[in-house]
Amino acid sequence: MGDVLLAVPALRALKRRWAADPLVLAAQPRIAGLLAALGVVDRSSDFEALGLAALFEGGGMGSERGWPARCGEDLRRATRVVAWIGSREPHFVQKLTALVPGAIVAPSVGIDRPVWEHLLETVGATAVERALRVPVIVPAPIAEESRLALRGQGWDDRARFLFVHPGAGGPGKRWSPAGFAAVVERLGETLPRLAFLVHRGPADSEAVRGLCSRLTRRVTLLEEPALPVLAGVLARATAYLGNDSGISHLAAALGVPSVVLFGAERITWRPWAEHVEPEVVSMPTLDAADVTRVTGALAPVLGSI
Numbered sequence: 133m134g135d136v137l138l139a140v141p142a143l144r145a146l147k148r149r150w151a152a153d154p155l156v157l158a159a160q161p162r163i164a165g166l167l168a169a170l171g172v173v174d175r176s177s178d179f180e181a182l183g184l185a186a187l188f189e190g191g192g193m194g195s196e197r198g199w200p201a202r203c204g205e206d207l208r209r210a211t212r213v214v215a216w217i218g219s220r221e222p223h224f225v226q227k228l229t230a231l232v233p234g235a236i237v238a239p240s241v242g243i244d245r246p247v248w249e250h251l252l253e254t255v256g257a258t259a260v261e262r263a264l265r266v267p268v269i270v271p272a273p274i275a276e277e278s279r280l281a282l283r284g285q286g287w288d289d290r291a292r293f294l295f296v297h298p299g300a301g302g303p304g305k306r307w308s309p310a311g312f313a314a315v316v317e318r319l320g321e322t323l324p325r326l327a328f329l330v331h332r333g334p335a336d337s338e339a340v341r342g343l344c345s346r347l348t349r350r351v352t353l354l355e356e357p358a359l360p361v362l363a364g365v366l367a368r369a370t371a372y373l374g375n376d377s378g379i380s381h382l383a384a385a386l387g388v389p390s391v392v393l394f395g396a397e398r399i400t401w402r403p404w405a406e407h408v409e410p411e412v413v414s415m416p417t418l419d420a421a422d423v424t425r426v427t428g429a430l431a432p433v434l435g436s437i
Contacts, residue, residue: 133378145261267387278364297374299336309342
């Protein structure tokens with residue numbers, strides 16, 4: 133999800149440039165559906181339904197007859213295509229550009245610059261389009277559904293809260309649970325009216341257990357909500373703290389003041405939003421100086437609650 137959300141500025145540039153044409157995002161269905169629900173794209177398409185295998189197969193243009201018919205309808209009917217995959221596969225590039233003349237095929241990651249900037253460059257974004265870094269707005273029906281979900285967890289519609297996501301896609305991207313716990317405890321001592329919401333996704337059980345087992349104060353646990361509901365909950369947060377993960381990129385895209393934790397080698401994947409404070413920390417070990425820096429980065433955002 134994080135990689136797709138890094139493409140939001142590029143998707144906005146495409147939508148602005150060809151406003152009369154529907155913008156379709158082909159990705160994993162839950163992720164593509166989320167961006168459609170949030171209005172970033174006009175429609176979602178299942179990536180697996182595109183039939184891209186026919187484009188990757190070798191043999192040249194004439195040796196395999198009928199390969200275009202094996203591609204999905206969305207791909208065959210497209211008037212423009214941007215593919216951030218397959219740039220190193222000559223058969224793929226040749227067949228895609230034959231199917232959709234003028235198709236852009238580019239790598240998903242550049243060199244020595246943020247990923248989101250690279251993606252903008254691949255679509256030839258103008259200076260105006262590069263400036264389209266405003267937050268994504270959650271539609272009213274999703275906002276209401278998320279409000280009800282929070283009330284079901286005991287939220288009173290007024291309490292300000294820090295949204296904490298201690299998980300990530302791999303162990304090397306997860307800060308120590310003890311680090312998260314130390315930050316929560318320090319903030320709880322200085323801001324006694326601040327509430328804490330901890331999110332647990334499908335792969336986050338170990339990280340969440342490690343955090344919660346170290347806490348002395350009460351937190352609210354939000355377990356595996358649907359992605360649109362999660363987006364609505366995030367949009368209500370006073371601030372966000374999390375690792376380099378899809379959830380962190382979603383919080384950033386929604387305009388939540390965020391502190392996102394990175395290993396030094398991953399900083400080029402930092403979010404595109406201007407209100408995000410990326411912090412490089414030791415992973416997965418705990419350094420006391422990191423705790424102080426992360427707490428200090430959150431304190432101005434949270435203010436005197």
